[in-house]
Amino acid sequence: MSDWRYRLAEQRGTLLAAAIFLVMFVIYVGNHPAGFTANVVQTAANKGVLLALLALAQTVVVLTAGIDLSLGMLFILTNCLGSYIITGSPPTAMLGVVGVLLDGLACGALNGAIVIYGRLQPIVTTIATGSIYYGLALWLRPQPGNSDGFNADIADFMTGRLPDGIPASVVALLLVVMVIWLPFRRSAIGRAVYATGSSEVAAYMSGVPIRRAKFVAYCLSGLLSAMGGLFVTFITYSGEASYANGGTYTLFSIAAVVLGGVSLFGGVGSAIGAIFGALAFRTIGDLLFVFNLDPLWQPLFQGVVLLVVVCIGAARLFRIRNRLDLFA
């Protein structure tokens, strides 16, 4: 009996995020003029999956007690790169896809190398590398668009719909979770990531490979951001180097991660929670549309909801009886 109790306690954050999302989604679909149709679900899915992928990427870094403020810019970079090299016949286009993924991996590795071997703090490192990635993106795509011979078939395949009305994007997300996140979580290096974030000192004394864990985390994050960039390329068929978008997506990914129960201090939380956090966050924006509120109020609504949700976490403070527990 107590086994189940422990398992539940471990997943508390994730379950809460899932619950929040479910509630919001039900409200959304229930009030949508078109109802629970395949189209509605697909549009929602596409937007949600994008943020979910970015939230996944941010989660891996946050678990090591780091942060990736270059995430949005890397996403933009891979988007622009994709619009450039996913061209020609299916084989060349696939090469292009691989190229984009490698680019994400390389940029993630750069972030990791500077943090680990340069011994710089993640927050400033990623601010600077974000600037570099954006510059590269702008160089690739001074104007939004795509290259001649852009292979749209692959794009459609990845964002279309499977039989039974299930959006391909959701399937892709599930695949990513099952093939990448779950094995990672249960691997020795995944546990090393959690250990490093929870207490780097204790991890060192226990012989945990801290540097390798952090490096893998940053590389994986880059790879997942690249998947997000690919996804957007598939939906829009083009690349756009928008500074505002990059910044927004970085901040959204952090909000999703926090909503999903992942601790910014590291060592606690699951990417699945972050995915639910991302989906919930996306749904909030859509709720306005559904309730016919003036779109002018959307940013304020989103901000207030974020503020409120974030403050809910403070409820645990009421249980604190020794004030020293408030301080690290």
Next chain:
Amino acid sequence: MTTRFPVALRRIDPAVATAFGCIVVLLLFGSLYSREFVSPEYLLQQLKVASFLGVIATGMMVVILLGQIDLSVPWVVSTGGMMACAATAHGEFGLILAIPFGVVCGIGLGFINGVGVAYLRIPSMIITLAVNAVAQGLMVAYTGGFSPQDSASAAMRFIATGKVVFGIPNALIVWALIGAGAVFLFTRTIFGRAIYAIGNRERAAFLSGVDTQRVVMIAFAISGGLSAFGGVLLAGYASKAAQAMGDAYLLPSIAAVVLGGTSILGGRGSYLGTVAGVILITLLQSILSVMQMPEAGRQVIYGAVIIGMLLLYGRERLQH
């Protein structure tokens, strides 16, 4: 026995020295490109532009010294500018109170940040993000999505663009005054001492009988006020506010503070370093635009320079 401020180290902080060194290098490099780069008029112009960033970076420094971060800068800056301009549309009274009103809006937003971090123990990264979103929402709703129509008051324009003393831009004088206030706060007041202590070890500061939560709350309020004041200055400079006027100031303000030798983890740093950091960033951006480097190149160089400099003197010590 030395009579200097006991918290500062005996030697000059190597970070500050390096930062000033880099400024000299940049000036030399710029002068190679164009003689005009080191002319007094141009330098003063740079200092004036730097003043806006300087005011905002001062607020950011207070928060970073605590070991926190303020990501609400973009829209608090905009709020300050827009609200100050909005006040001018309300008659005589409005014109006089424009500047204070803008600053008070910033202080209010800062207080929300402060309460969240200090009393609700929410990580500063996330609550300032949320407050940024709320501020953006409020401003978008207020202007109806259009650019703000109100114009800046004469006073705003005066402090941002005028020149009173020996041709020195007023904005620079304003920054100097605020900077002097900051230095005084950090070195001569209990509040300032408490900020360093909390950034080092909040637990010990609390057990020493300091109301750490109140200090943190007030620090965020100060940061909000200074960000908003920066927005007021910017609005005065352009004669009106603009929607996303604060966006370009978030990352540079963090970079300026860190390049000046202040540790992002808190508890360590001197204002002189922040001054150097602000000037450095302003000069860098200026050189890149003088060289007519396309935006893409500017971004890459900007990021690379920050990393390069931090690798010089911002590295954490080896733990083992």
Next chain:
Amino acid sequence: MDAAIPIFRMEGVCKRYGGVQALEEAALNVHGGRVHAVLGENGAGKSTLIKVMAGVVTPDKGRMTLEGREVSFADPAAAMNAGVVSVFQELSLIPDLSVADNIVISNPPKRFGLIDRRAQRRIAEQALARAGGEDIHPMAPVRDLPLSRRQIVEIAKALARSPRILILDEATSALTAADVTKVFAVLKRLRSEGLALLFISHRMHEIAEIADECTVFRNGCNVATYLAGTKADNEVVEMMIGREYSHVFPPKAAHRASNSPPILEVRNLSWGQRLRDISLSAAAGEVIGVGGLDGQGQRELLLALFGVLKGVTGEILIDGKPARIAKPRDAKAKKIGMALIPEDRKTEGLMLPMAVGANLSFAALDSLSRCGIIDRGAELKAVEDMIKLLNIRTDGLDVPVGSLSGGNQQKAVIAKWLMVTPRIILLNDPTRGIDVGTKQEIYQLLRKLAESGAAIIFYSTDYAELIGCCNRVLVLYDGALKRTLVEGEITERALVASALNIATGKIATDQREAGARPAFDA
């Protein structure tokens, strides 16, 4: 000592940290099937020695051989792989992972490349049973366990690594007496299996019980190695401090009856389950000790008085008038005048990277300033005076306080509080981990403060201190005040008996059970 070849040898090892030579030509021989105890004051190099053995730090010079082969460890993982496993004083457990995760952390069992949780659980259960921790659930997150349970998990973790040499660095400091007995049984069995054990401790009675041979360290080098039991405690302590040891406490003043109300009076203080209905009073000039077994509420009592705990019920009266202490700031106020020397000087007493001067003046800034602006001249003078008064050895006011030795750091914490001229001084185990010389200085200081009219309440885990310094001792058991011992009543026997909550008659067997009768604690 027989001529068995040592399993592990250390020769000529040197290590320097900044300005301090932590190890100077250190040497050590560890034999299989024996428990080798290492004694020494703090700062003598024991900690550094262990860290070098465990691969946490690399020595500047010297060589180490394991089973005849020369070895050097680049990091803890290398040492563990070679079979040198340590149980540290500062625990190496990952708070957010479960007990089982932690036990196998350095080498989890795998299946198809992923961690095999069932095998992991089996290993964990076995290791826990070996370490005497059958009551600990393998899935429990470590951060929810109390300190004593965590220490058992730490020991289980070490055992799961199948060590050739097991190093225990103050591993029993957080354990209850019953736990210590269980752990010693485990260690004795391991010894008979041929394992080499290195045991670092401050507790002479534990060393007497478990050790086969002892080595004394002083100033970074090995000053003596001898068979356990062949030297008297006195001799050993003298070897540790390098000079004549006189077990001297300053003479206590006779208690003067007074008409004025006690400075501090506490009535029916309670806090959840941890403090039950405690009442006490402290008059000017009294030194009151708080004793009992670890974890009976002593720390919580001091924290409650100082305003750190929420939800405390009961009354506190200062000078006969009720007072409300809701946070440390209230306690510090002139009218109440309380000071607390906290448990952990590094994280609660000082801001280590900040300068000595800034740390010292920090609590007293209100009195050194006007309208929030600090009077630097007054601050400087006050700090200099205090450094002279307490004889704090420092390289100037500007250096970070973290560069001071442990004893001087503790004096700095005390100095900080003396600057607010407190009338009630609370101390939370102030001489823990401090060298003997500084301890003496602190005892003298407390006596002087009492004589000048302060009321002192101090919690100590060292019976000798309680006997030597206090006018009265309050023994706590399970959060309640079980017994108050006054003046002549304060003896080891009485302290132990009250700590165990039994009548004095049953002493003999229970004393052995408790294993706690330190005559000399270094």
